[in-house]
Amino acid sequence: MEEALVRAPIPPDLRKILGVESKTSSKAEAFTRAFLKNSMQRTSKHDLDSMLSYKAVILGFTRPQKDKSKRSSKRAKGLSAKQKRKMKVFQIKPEHQRYELFLPLHELWRQYIIDLCGLKPTSSPQSVQQKLLKADFHGAIITVVRSKCPSYVGTTGILVQEFKHVFKIITKEDKLKVIPKRNSVFEVEINGFISHIYGSKFEQRASERSAKKFKVKGTIDL
Amino acid sequence: MAGQLKDREAYQRLNYLYQAAHCVLSQNPENVELSRFYSFTQKTIARRLVLRQDPSIKRTMCKKCCSLLIPGVTATVRQRRKNRKTRFTVMRCISCGQSKSLLNNPDYSLWADQPEAQLQPQKQTGPGSSGEKQHKKTKPGESVSSQSSASTQQQQSISSSSGNKD
Numbered sequence: 001m002e003e004a005l006v007r008a009p010i011p012p013d014l015r016k017i018l019g020v021e022s023k024t025s026s027k028a029e030a031f032t033r034a035f036l037k038n039s040m041q042r043t044s045k046h047d048l049d050s051m052l053s054y055k056a057v058i059l060g061f062t063r064p065q066k067d068k069s070k071r072s073s074k075r076a077k078g079l080s081a082k083q084k085r086k087m088k089v090f091q092i093k094p095e096h097q098r099y100e101l102f103l104p105l106h107e108l109w110r111q112y113i114i115d116l117c118g119l120k121p122t123s124s125p126q127s128v129q130q131k132l133l134k135a136d137f138h139g140a141i142i143t144v145v146r147s148k149c150p151s152y153v154g155t156t157g158i159l160v161q162e163f164k165h166v167f168k169i170i171t172k173e174d175k176l177k178v179i180p181k182r183n184s185v186f187e188v189e190i191n192g193f194i195s196h197i198y199g200s201k202f203e204q205r206a207s208e209r210s211a212k213k214f215k216v217k218g219t220i221d222l
Numbered sequence: 223m224a225g226q227l228k229d230r231e232a233y234q235r236l237n238y239l240y241q242a243a244h245c246v247l248s249q250n251p252e253n254v255e256l257s258r259f260y261s262f263t264q265k266t267i268a269r270r271l272v273l274r275q276d277p278s279i280k281r282t283m284c285k286k287c288c289s290l291l292i293p294g295v296t297a298t299v300r301q302r303r304k305n306r307k308t309r310f311t312v313m314r315c316i317s318c319g320q321s322k323s324l325l326n327n328p329d330y331s332l333w334a335d336q337p338e339a340q341l342q343p344q345k346q347t348g349p350g351s352s353g354e355k356q357h358k359k360t361k362p363g364e365s366v367s368s369q370s371s372a373s374t375q376q377q378q379s380i381s382s383s384s385g386n387k388d
Binding site: 030031033034035037038039078079087088090091092093096101102104105108109112115116131134135136138139160161205206207208210211 | 231232234235238239241242245246248249250251252253255256258259260262263266267270271285286287294295296298316317318
């Protein structure tokens with residue numbers, strides 16, 4: 001009975017006072033699972049079975065030594081590249097690679113782009129494209145239009161991560177695809193306005209692009 | 223005001239990235255990696271264009287691994303006490319273990335919230351707060367009450383410079 005009480009949705013009069021909406025059951029379950037996983041104690045340190053079975057353990061008494069390096073390590077230093085690689089900081093786990101999880105992100109992106117460009121039929125395509133150059137493309141639905149490698153052509157999906165030389169997109173079949181920017185042309189569609197991105201000119205990190213100046217003319221060839 | 227803002231697009235982009243990180247986490251609380259990627263991008267953009275982020279945003283990002291700190295989801299929040307009186311709010315990132323502690327002080331107000339932090343666009347060249355400070359620095363012994371008209375300020379500066387020569 002108590003469990004049912006905990007799971008019951010918040011009554012409407014309380015909802016107004018608290019300013020909290022009760023979540024749908026699937027969302028609530030996902031949250032609970034993540035919360036439990038985070039707040040459970042890690043057992044890797046105290047894995048007694050494996051410790052006893054492989055190693056000789058000296059049973060003596062020592063005072064726990066104070067960590068002298070704690071004072072210097074209190075300030076955040078950031079992670080080194082080696083640590084980042086080890087922690088897999090930016091790699092999306094395969095169980096999270098689901099297309100429908102990224103649909104809200106796409107909706108958010110759509111609002112952002114419309115807010116940024118102020119898309120009206122009167123606005124000139126040049127000015128919109130100038131803004132698009134510095135815009136963010138995480139969350140956009142992109143399609144490969146042309147490429148030197150024919151098997152990339154026609155791939156469609158939500159752009160999840162943008163790296164220096166590579167786009168990571170997630171397709172409708174829940175597959176994470178890595179597409180190099182060089183030698184391919186991408187297409188972005190916003191409310192009927194179709195824009196092409198030449199990947200060879202786009203070979204920068206997502207963060208560096210906002211500070212970079214683009215040359216107006218240049219030879220584009222695949 | 224919003225039309226005059228210089229890096230409007232960059233600010234919009236930062237705003238979008240911050241929202242996207244929240245959006246990803248709300249969809250799937252375990253997908254820390256992607257939200258961390260967006261926060262990291264946001265941080266590097268702000269660093270490259272030298273844009274200051276608001277403290278309320280800085281306090282929700284881990285300094286070490288750049289992940290978004292949301293109490294209960296990616297961070298734990300505890301109240302700690304150092305002496306009898308001083309209490310801290312300690313936020314600890316679950317993924318990397320970095321903690322940040324803030325003093326609980328109800329009288330504290332951020333610099334951006336204080337009235338003298340607001341820049342007056344018209345009085346920049348005149349007797350702004352910065353000009354007054356410089357004046358004080360050049361001649362600390364002089365006890366002149368601050369006057370707000372530009373001409374008197376100029377006269378004072380001339381007199382002070384002549385005094386330095388002697």
